[in-house]
Amino acid sequence: MLLTGHTGFKGAWLALWLCSLGAEVHGLASGEPTSPCLYELARVGEGVSEQRLDIRDADAVRAAIARVEPEIVLHLAAQPLVRRSLRDPAMTYAVNVMGTVNVLEAVRCAGEQVRAFVVVTSDKCYENDGRAQRRFVEGDPLGGHDPYSSSKACAELVTAAYRDSFFDREGAPGVASARAGNVIGGGDWGEDRLVADSVRAVQTHGALRIRNPNAVRPWQHVLNPLSGYLRLAQALHGGEDVARAWNFGPPAADARTVGWIASRLAELWEGALDVELDKDANPPEAPHLELDSSAAEQQLGWRCRWDLDRALGLVVEWHRAHLDGEDMRAVSLAQIERFEQSA
Numbered sequence: 001m002l003l004t005g006h007t008g009f010k011g012a013w014l015a016l017w018l019c020s021l022g023a024e025v026h027g028l029a030s031g032e033p034t035s036p037c038l039y040e041l042a043r044v045g046e047g048v049s050e051q052r053l054d055i056r057d058a059d060a061v062r063a064a065i066a067r068v069e070p071e072i073v074l075h076l077a078a079q080p081l082v083r084r085s086l087r088d089p090a091m092t093y094a095v096n097v098m099g100t101v102n103v104l105e106a107v108r109c110a111g112e113q114v115r116a117f118v119v120v121t122s123d124k125c126y127e128n129d130g131r132a133q134r135r136f137v138e139g140d141p142l143g144g145h146d147p148y149s150s151s152k153a154c155a156e157l158v159t160a161a162y163r164d165s166f167f168d169r170e171g172a173p174g175v176a177s178a179r180a181g182n183v184i185g186g187g188d189w190g191e192d193r194l195v196a197d198s199v200r201a202v203q204t205h206g207a208l209r210i211r212n213p214n215a216v217r218p219w220q221h222v223l224n225p226l227s228g229y230l231r232l233a234q235a236l237h238g239g240e241d242v243a244r245a246w247n248f249g250p251p252a253a254d255a256r257t258v259g260w261i262a263s264r265l266a267e268l269w270e271g272a273l274d275v276e277l278d279k280d281a282n283p284p285e286a287p288h289l290e291l292d293s294s295a296a297e298q299q300l301g302w303r304c305r306w307d308l309d310r311a312l313g314l315v316v317e318w319h320r321a322h323l324d325g326e327d328m329r330a331v332s333l334a335q336i337e338r339f340e341q342s343a
């Protein structure tokens with residue numbers, strides 16, 4: 001199995017999980033996105049054969065996939081931050097769009113040993129003027145007002161075009177995309193992410209500054225969508241008719257405002273987290289975003305196993321363990337085991 005972006009927040013959780021299941025995991029990534037990061041703390045590299053490369057380098061990506069000969073490819077590597085995409089739009093498109101093209105090309109050239117290919121995009125790929133107070137379904141128009149969101153919509157279009165042009169035939173790999181919402185979990189130190197900012201505030205005894213307290217997002221524990229990616233890869237590998245786009249989002253009750261999440265985190269940190277409103281001018285963000293995941297629930301048998309309150313509790317538990325100097329590989333694997341037991 002080949003995983004791009006295995007040093008990132010989601011990729012590190014996924015690599016750990018796959019290794020715990022006994023999978024042979026090959027990772028491709030350009031480096032660690034933050035310091036500290038889950039990849040280092042949970043010693044993810046121990047169970048993974050890995051290569052550092054830039055997915056903008058088409059030849060390197062093609063050579064890596066030809067060498068590994070994976071049966072399953074999960075593509076997570078990306079520039080995943082909205083505000084960084086506003087600072088560096090060209091790089092964001094190059095990594096998120098051409099990087100995806102390069103991985104698709106490498107799979108196209110790899111012959112028939114690849115059976116399943118999952119491209120991870122985002123819930124932000126939908127055209128969202130913020131007025132729709134309804135949940136997006138997979139057939140809704142794609143869009144994106146900022147470079148990150150639109151790059152993920154582009155990645156969706158590129159994936160669909162490759163599927164229709166090159167993979168829609170007997171013996172070709174099944175190609176699907178996965179759109180998941182704001183994921184939270186232990187070990188995320190990503191820039192401008194609410195939960196990561198809260199952890200930094202606790203560690204530095206500063207305050208968590210929130211930008212859009214009324215913005216609603218589909219928050220969920222990172223293991224929820226990862227279980228969807230795995231189920232999707234399994235279904236594609238088994239030849240099921242699932243080669244298309246899928247939403248993996250939480251139930252409506254877990255679409256909460258930024259302000260609600262900040263207050264709940266402050267409660268869970270029991271006085272160690274102060275919250276204040278960021279009054280600086282910030283780029284506009286869609287006030288409302290929710291996904292309808294009924295298709296994944298009904299046709300893939302997927303469900304969101306951990307609700308938001310449990311997810312927030314587990315984030316704080318993970319970071320308390322880190323502050324207490326515990327073995328974070330063991331702590332992370334124990335959380336994965338609890339997730340599996342809640343099936």
Ligand SMILES: NC(=O)c1ccc[n+]([C@@H]2O[C@H](COP(=O)([O-])OP(=O)(O)OC[C@H]3O[C@@H](n4cnc5c(N)ncnc54)[C@H](O)[C@@H]3O)[C@@H](O)[C@H]2O)c1
Nearest residue numbers: 005007008009010029030031033054055077078080122183
């Ligand atoms: N975290 C979220 O809330 C969220 C929500 C929706 C979608 N996503 C998507 O999930 C995926 C993983 O996100 P994440 O939060 O783990 O991101 P992250 O920043 O923690 O990790 C990004 C990974 O991509 C790799 N990468 C970045 N640029 C690269 C390049 N040019 N060449 C090779 N590797 C490169 C990094 O080395 C790292 O392994 C991304 O596709 C992201 O868009 C994330």
